[in-house]
Amino acid sequence: MSDDFILYPEKILQFGEGNFLRAFVDWQIDILNKETDFNGSVVVVQPRGSDKIARLNNQDGLFTLYLQGLKDGKAVSEHMVINSISRGIHLADHYNQYIELAESKDLRFVISNTTEAGIYFEESDKLDDRPQKSFPGKLAAFLYRRFKAFNGDYQKGCIMIPTELIEGNGTKLKEIILQFASLWNLGDAFVNWICEANTFCNSLVDRIVPGFPKDSVQEITEELGYEDELLVVGEQYHQWVIEGPKWIEKEFPIDKVNLNTFFVEDLNPYRIQKVRILNGAHTAMMPVAHLSGLDTVAEAACDEVVGEFVQELIFDEILPTLDFPQGELRIFANDVLNRFRNPFIKHYLISISMNSISKFKTRNLPALLDYVETKQELPRKMIFALSSLLYFYQGKRNEEVIPLADDTDVLQLFKELWGHVTEGTKTIEQFAKEVLGHEKLWGMNLNHIAGLTGMVAEYLQQLNQKGMKQALETLLKERSIK
Numbered sequence: 001m002s003d004d005f006i007l008y009p010e011k012i013l014q015f016g017e018g019n020f021l022r023a024f025v026d027w028q029i030d031i032l033n034k035e036t037d038f039n040g041s042v043v044v045v046q047p048r049g050s051d052k053i054a055r056l057n058n059q060d061g062l063f064t065l066y067l068q069g070l071k072d073g074k075a076v077s078e079h080m081v082i083n084s085i086s087r088g089i090h091l092a093d094h095y096n097q098y099i100e101l102a103e104s105k106d107l108r109f110v111i112s113n114t115t116e117a118g119i120y121f122e123e124s125d126k127l128d129d130r131p132q133k134s135f136p137g138k139l140a141a142f143l144y145r146r147f148k149a150f151n152g153d154y155q156k157g158c159i160m161i162p163t164e165l166i167e168g169n170g171t172k173l174k175e176i177i178l179q180f181a182s183l184w185n186l187g188d189a190f191v192n193w194i195c196e197a198n199t200f201c202n203s204l205v206d207r208i209v210p211g212f213p214k215d216s217v218q219e220i221t222e223e224l225g226y227e228d229e230l231l232v233v234g235e236q237y238h239q240w241v242i243e244g245p246k247w248i249e250k251e252f253p254i255d256k257v258n259l260n261t262f263f264v265e266d267l268n269p270y271r272i273q274k275v276r277i278l279n280g281a282h283t284a285m286m287p288v289a290h291l292s293g294l295d296t297v298a299e300a301a302c303d304e305v306v307g308e309f310v311q312e313l314i315f316d317e318i319l320p321t322l323d324f325p326q327g328e329l330r331i332f333a334n335d336v337l338n339r340f341r342n343p344f345i346k347h348y349l350i351s352i353s354m355n356s357i358s359k360f361k362t363r364n365l366p367a368l369l370d371y372v373e374t375k376q377e378l379p380r381k382m383i384f385a386l387s388s389l390l391y392f393y394q395g396k397r398n399e400e401v402i403p404l405a406d407d408t409d410v411l412q413l414f415k416e417l418w419g420h421v422t423e424g425t426k427t428i429e430q431f432a433k434e435v436l437g438h439e440k441l442w443g444m445n446l447n448h449i450a451g452l453t454g455m456v457a458e459y460l461q462q463l464n465q466k467g468m469k470q471a472l473e474t475l476l477k478e479r480s481i482k
């Protein structure tokens with residue numbers, strides 16, 4: 001299959017082989033290669049583990065991408081073979097290939113998505129590890145090798161564009177690289193080279209990528225006429241906002257193609273808007289919809305009751321917490337709701353449920369706190385979502401076991417706390433007080449928010465006694481009476 005495809009110089013090192021990067025970054029590089037003189041390919045390494053790299057190499061880095069949803073107002077479903085990945089490197093078996101890539105004259109960019117957990121300082125990482133445990137540790141060793149190979153040449157720095165969904169992803173990555181420089185005693189000249197010759201951008205990505213289409217793979221395989229283990233499905237919508245100097249466009253000519261990717265001076269407004277509205281709504285709707293018996297985001301957004309809940313949560317309790325023109329926010333929010341309703345893609349609620357406690361903390365808690373501060377009252381729907389999430393962590397939907405996915409400590413804590421309630425040794429009120437008081441989960445003691453604990457306990461009681469559907473209907477009626 002590869003004979004039909006062009007091989008481009010390897011300009012990008014990519015940390016991450018996952019669905020999102022392939023359906024978003026590698027797709028954009030493919031377009032750049034086809035429509036501009038970018039002429040560059042991507043070398044992929046798996047940031048943690050290495051089991052997926054063989055699959056990538058077995059397919060010569062090629063994979064099929066389905067994009068489905070509204071494009072310029074029309075429903076479009078299209079598929080294409082993405083040819084921007086040159087190879088994957090298995091870090092444990094072929095670390096030499098990885099570290100030697102640092103000496104490449106062609107290499108210029110480093111792009112990553114290592115989830116919200118990947119950009120952290122791992123003190124036990126050593127320069128000589130093959131490989132280091134953490135992503136920043138691996139990158140620090142790579143950059144040091146490059147610095148040495150080119151004798152600190154300022155023309156041979158790299159442009160880092162991380163896409164992890166955390167605030168200041170590039171800034172944080174740079175700080176950690178400098179921490180490694182200090183831990184490993186790499187010297188002032190290296191520190192200066194990192195700061196002067198390299199560019200760390202912050203970036204924000206947006207595209208809903210449900211990933212491998214497990215329900216329709218047979219049908220798709222028949223349509224394609226070949227099997228593709230790396231098949232990935234995403235929506236048509238995309239946005240990549242990069243906070244970095246405009247000169248990068250000379251080397252990464254994203255302005256020359258019809259993509260919604262652009263450079264800005266301040267990413268913050270884009271980040272807050274997207275994280276609070278889109279990701280916040282995902283995290284808030286997940287337990288409410290799942291416990292209502294629904295399985296996908298589209299089912300939730302189209303459901304008469306759950307859909308109303310999501311819409312009101314966004315418009316009444318999230319938008320007022322954002323200090324941007326409300327008209328623009330409403331347009332963005334309506335677009336998000338339409339993206340949620342996308343009938344082409346099956347985005348399973350359970351697949352977005354992973355690490356929901358920390359997601360609530362970063363995506364929803366800031367809106368809850370801002371609402372309390374500005375309105376001097378409690379946002380009922382957001383608190384209902386929080387209560388539903390706590391209820392969800394009981395791990396049961398009627399008789400069905402919910403495959404909870406979170407840190408072991410978090411799962412253990414909920415197991416214990418719910419255990420006390422089921423055994424009758426603690427009341428739901430005590431459960432609410434204890435869980436909301438866990439500063440490790442929320443970064444603060446939520447019992448300090450006046451009235452919150454009582455409201456959570458009340459909603460938990462309703463969920464316990466009436467079930468989700470009735471509790472939700474009661475909540476929505478409360479609003480119409482008010």
Ligand SMILES: NC(=O)c1ccc[n+]([C@@H]2O[C@H](COP(=O)([O-])OP(=O)(O)OC[C@H]3O[C@@H](n4cnc5c(N)ncnc54)[C@H](O)[C@@H]3O)[C@@H](O)[C@H]2O)c1
Nearest residue numbers: 016017018019020047048114115116117118165207208209
């Ligand atoms: N799927 C989407 O709709 C979407 C959209 C925008 C952003 N994202 C972000 O992209 C990330 C990956 O999503 P995906 O859909 O590609 O998932 P995926 O499961 O296909 O890929 C996960 C990737 O993260 C790496 N990884 C997992 N845990 C890690 C850790 N602790 N440290 C370092 N690397 C780790 C894996 O090796 C893999 O490369 C998510 O965190 C998500 O926030 C996803």
Ligand SMILES: O=P(O)(O)OC[C@@H](O)[C@@H](O)[C@H](O)[C@H](O)CO
Nearest residue numbers: 205206207208209278279282352
């Ligand atoms: O990917 P996660 O699990 O961090 O979050 C789930 C979704 O909120 C997220 O993937 C969105 O679909 C995405 O951020 C849209 O751009």
